[in-house]
Amino acid sequence: MKKINIAIDGPAAAGKSTIAKKVAAALNMVYVDTGAMYRAITLAYLKSDDKDFSTLLEQIDIRLVADHGQRVLLSGEDITERIRENDITENVSFVASQAAVRSYLVELQQQLTRDKGVVMDGRDIGTTVIPDAELKIYMIASVEERAQRRQLDNESRGIDSTVEQLKADIAHRDHLDMTREISPLTQAADAIEIDTTGRSIEEVTAIILKLASDKLE
Numbered sequence: 001m002k003k004i005n006i007a008i009d010g011p012a013a014a015g016k017s018t019i020a021k022k023v024a025a026a027l028n029m030v031y032v033d034t035g036a037m038y039r040a041i042t043l044a045y046l047k048s049d050d051k052d053f054s055t056l057l058e059q060i061d062i063r064l065v066a067d068h069g070q071r072v073l074l075s076g077e078d079i080t081e082r083i084r085e086n087d088i089t090e091n092v093s094f095v096a097s098q099a100a101v102r103s104y105l106v107e108l109q110q111q112l113t114r115d116k117g118v119v120m121d122g123r124d125i126g127t128t129v130i131p132d133a134e135l136k137i138y139m140i141a142s143v144e145e146r147a148q149r150r151q152l153d154n155e156s157r158g159i160d161s162t163v164e165q166l167k168a169d170i171a172h173r174d175h176l177d178m179t180r181e182i183s184p185l186t187q188a189a190d191a192i193e194i195d196t197t198g199r200s201i202e203e204v205t206a207i208i209l210k211l212a213s214d215k216l217e
């Protein structure tokens, strides 16, 4: 059967990971959440006394384990839930703006996509990591709806937040991600934009599955 790569990019809490996971499961493809990799390095950075990124990257080992989605191991420790906490979210865009971090992770991510069959979500997947992906999606939603969705996520995880605070945090993180020097978040010229505002997860998944089936023919 023909194998393709699918790149899903977009701003924070637009629904990328939720949809990417479902699309990958439906098409029997591998799901990779690259944001989790930047979050893992952020945790290592916050824990380390040495703040030099090149040294830090020589000391860590990041593994992704498929498990009804993706679990993340940092030097053997399962940090899947830990990296969703506020201190990581507040610092991740700074860490992700570092040249050493980006080249380390882009190389790792490109290795994962070499044999195709991957649904990868992030900020620079269609522009930098897999510029030749067969299908590229740029997923957006209003900041109000994204903050409300994230508030529900946080409540279910026991993380303290308010919708107003989340709106400000999401807008700030998007700004940092869109204005950084290296591989800023931007829509690839050949990406298809999908606005998920007011749409259900099932609806958005079905749209992408239809687009993917056209590429798989």
Ligand SMILES: Nc1ncnc2c1ncn2[C@@H]1O[C@H](COP(=O)(O)OP(=O)(O)OP(=O)(O)O)[C@@H](O)[C@H]1O
Residues within 6 Å of the ligand: 010, 011, 012, 013, 014, 015, 016, 017, 018, 019, 035, 149, 150, 152, 153, 196, 199, 200, 201, 202, 204
């Ligand atoms: N139509 C929809 N599409 C996608 N997600 C939705 C939709 N409606 C509600 N959600 C919910 O929005 C929340 C945020 O989604 P998700 O974590 O997948 O976003 P994301 O873009 O991967 O965020 P981030 O980049 O910050 O990790 C999830 O709880 C998801 O269930």
Ligand SMILES: Nc1ccn([C@@H]2O[C@H](COP(=O)(O)O)[C@@H](O)[C@H]2O)c(=O)n1
Residues within 6 Å of the ligand: 012, 013, 034, 035, 036, 038, 039, 092, 093, 094, 096, 121, 122, 123, 124, 125, 173, 177
């Ligand atoms: N390809 C990517 C993916 C993520 N980032 C940075 O990581 C942050 C966290 O991403 P989430 O998807 O888990 O929210 C994000 O805000 C970016 O700073 C990236 O640079 N490139």
